[in-house]
Amino acid sequence: MRVAVLGAGAVGARVAQQVAASPEVDEVVVADTDGGRAEAVCRSVGAQARAVDPRGPWSEGADVAVLAFDAGRHVGPATRLVEAGVSVVSTSSAIGDVRALLALDAAAAGRGLAVAVGASMAPGLSCVLAAHAAARFDVVHEIHVARMGTGGPACARQHHHALHHDALEWRDGEWLERRGGAGRELSWFPDPVGARDCYQAALPDALLLLQRFPEATRISGRLAATRRDRFTMGVPMLRRPHPEGRVGAVRVEVRGQRDGASETAVYGAIDRPAAAAGTVAAVVAVWLSTGRIDARGAGGLAALVDPVPFLSELARRGVKAAVFEGAPVT
Amino acid sequence: MFTSDSALGLGGRRYAARPVKSFRRAVLALGVTGLVAAVLRLRGTGGVPPQSGGWRELSGPDLR
Numbered sequence: 074m075r076v077a078v079l080g081a082g083a084v085g086a087r088v089a090q091q092v093a094a095s096p097e098v099d100e101v102v103v104a105d106t107d108g109g110r111a112e113a114v115c116r117s118v119g120a121q122a123r124a125v126d127p128r129g130p131w132s133e134g135a136d137v138a139v140l141a142f143d144a145g146r147h148v149g150p151a152t153r154l155v156e157a158g159v160s161v162v163s164t165s166s167a168i169g170d171v172r173a174l175l176a177l178d179a180a181a182a183g184r185g186l187a188v189a190v191g192a193s194m195a196p197g198l199s200c201v202l203a204a205h206a207a208a209r210f211d212v213v214h215e216i217h218v219a220r221m222g223t224g225g226p227a228c229a230r231q232h233h234h235a236l237h238h239d240a241l242e243w244r245d246g247e248w249l250e251r252r253g254g255a256g257r258e259l260s261w262f263p264d265p266v267g268a269r270d271c272y273q274a275a276l277p278d279a280l281l282l283l284q285r286f287p288e289a290t291r292i293s294g295r296l297a298a299t300r301r302d303r304f305t306m307g308v309p310m311l312r313r314p315h316p317e318g319r320v321g322a323v324r325v326e327v328r329g330q331r332d333g334a335s336e337t338a339v340y341g342a343i344d345r346p347a348a349a350a351g352t353v354a355a356v357v358a359v360w361l362s363t364g365r366i367d368a369r370g371a372g373g374l375a376a377l378v379d380p381v382p383f384l385s386e387l388a389r390r391g392v393k394a395a396v397f398e399g400a401p402v403t
Numbered sequence: 404m405f406t407s408d409s410a411l412g413l414g415g416r417r418y419a420a421r422p423v424k425s426f427r428r429a430v431l432a433l434g435v436t437g438l439v440a441a442v443l444r445l446r447g448t449g450g451v452p453p454q455s456g457g458w459r460e461l462s463g464p465d466l467r
Contacts, residue, residue, distance in 0.1 A: 263458040341458065385466040396465070399456010 074098050074362050077135035077159075079127060079150060080142030081105035081114040083225030083317045084164055084193065087351020088139050088358070089114050091390060093121045095359045104131035105142075132159050136362040139192075139354050140164060143227040148173040151188060152180075160186045162358045164193040164350055166231055168241060171196070171277035175284070175371050182370035189366075191373050192357045193350035194342075195220035195294075195323045196278045200375035201353075201383055202325040202340040202394060203282055208380070209338050210329030213286050218278040219260035219271045221297035222321020224347030229314035236298055236306040240273035243283050243292040254306050258295060262322035263341040263395045271295035272303070281373025297322075321346035339397035352392045356383065 076092045078085050081103050093101050101118060104127035105111040115122035125131045132138045137160045140147045144167035151161045151174055160181075163174055174190045181188045191197050199218045207213045223229040240251040256273040276294035283292055298306075305311060324341040342349065357374065360366040360383075368377045384394050 340461075381466055384461060388461065388466060394461045395458040396461060397456065397458050 075100045075102065075135045076358050076362065077102040077104065077132040077138040079104050079131065079138060079140050081107070081111040081124075082142065082227060083347035084228070084350045084354070085139075085141035086114045086117070087348050088141050088164075088355045089118050089122055091352050091355030092139075092358055093118045094390075095355070097359055097363050102131060102135065132157065135159055137162060137358045139358050141351070141354065144170060144231045146170075151177060155181050155184065155186055155188065158184055158186065160188070160361050162189040162192045162354050162361065164191075164197070164354050166191060166193060166196060166228075166235075166277060168275050168277045168280065171280050171373075175280070178371040185369055187361055187366060187369055187377065188371035189354075189357045189361065189374065189377055190371055191277055191281050192354040194224075194321065194344070194346045194353065195276070196281050197353045197374055198342055198349060198387070198392070198394075199278050199323045199325050200281050200285070200373045201378060201380045202323070202342065203327055204285060204375040204378075205380035205384060205394075206325060206327040206338040206340050207286065207329070210327070210331050210336065213289050213327060213329040214335075215291040215326075215328040216279075216282050216286060216289055217291075217293050217295070217326045218276070218282075219258075219262070219269075219295045219297065219324045219326075220276070220278075220321070221260075221262055221266060221269050221271070221323075222346045223314075223318040224321075224345070224350055225317050226314035228346060228350075229318065230310065232296065232298075233302075233306065233310050235274040235276055235296055236272065236302060238275035240275055240294065241277075241279050242273070242294075243279050243289065245290055254298070254303050256295070260295065260297070260324050261339075261397065262297075262324050263343045263397075266320065266322040266343055269297040271297045274298075282375055284372055285375035317345065317347055320344065321349070323349075340394055341397065342392065342394045344392050349392050352387060352390050356386050356390070 101122045103111045111124035115124045139162045144165040147163045147165040147170045223232045242249045251273040260271045274296035278294040279292040322343040328337045
């Protein structure tokens with residue numbers, strides 16, 4: 074089995090490592106415009122990995138291709154991959170990418186392929202946690218996702234962009250556009266991250282979750298930000314982003330009804346965002362190529378994967394989810 | 404020709420012309436508004452509310 078990875082940054086490197094660690098995979102092909110970086114990733118992965126030129130037929134012979142480069146540019150490569158008969162795993166968290174990738178549903182399904190959209194920490198792990206939490210309810214009414222932290226430089230740039238652009242919120246059957254960087258809410262992430270101020274931002278989680286939970290009346294996404302993030306969100310990034318961020322977190326709150334009573338379930342996870350994103354994308358890629366994910370068409374992870382075995386596999390690879398047991402003191 | 408305030412019967416007090424006074428007031432109002440907005444925008448929440456309970460890692464029975 075061959076898996077191709079386009080992008081050898083913080084996430085792409087983790088994808089290559091995690092995919093290569095799967096016994097089902099015979100070869101990992103890593104393509105990056107920076108050939109030296111792709112070579113370095115392949116050396117760290119081992120003999121299974123091979124660096125190729127992204128301007129050539131980099132995905133030739135691949136069962137699945139993982140797109141792990143800057144958000145906002147995934148649609149072109151994904152469309153070409155589907156036309157070439159290759160299933161796609163996209164790590165993009167850009168709303169534009171997610172919308173366009175979901176629109177590939179018919180094309181992918183017609184060819185017997187899958188396009189896994191938003192396969193990273195958030196969206197991605199957030200969608201799986203929402204699906205896991207939703208299993209506790211008879212009816213899901215609300216889903217609220219919060220995310221904290223960034224992976225590599227591309228993720229940091231996307232964080233900056235998301236905070237300055239309108240957020241999408243699903244409310245009572247229609248999409249509302251909320252001003253990015255506003256609407257502060259305090260969200261409790263798993264320890265040791267703890268409580269962080271989170272704001273409306275251009276996050277695609279709601280788009281992906283609505284596909285799986287069309288009955289929900291409210292779906293929202295928020296992004297943790299510091300005062301400096303908010304102060305500088307309206308101007309271009311003033312300095313070069315860090316090579317990789319520190320620990321990040323995701324928190325998913327699901328409200329619904331069980332046995333006629335209203336209840337709330339809160340799940341979360343902490344990890345380095347690039348490591349978590351790479352692991353999520355790698356497991357999806359391996360499961361797609363081995364048939365453990367048999368869905369066809371384009372969708373988010375809440376629609377594509379069975380949450381319990383998926384979370385179990387993530388835990389085995391070191392990405393551990395947690396549940397909040399308690400209640401705020403009023 | 405220059406006319407002193409006292410000659411105009413203003414008792415020596417100097418009055419700014421009306422447009423200048425309005426301009427100063429507008430600048431002052433904008434400044435105060437900007438200051439208040441900056442403080443509101445950047446200040447913290449004033450502490451973290453208490454909570455009971457805590458996070459528990461999913462394991463074993465949770466993932467079967």
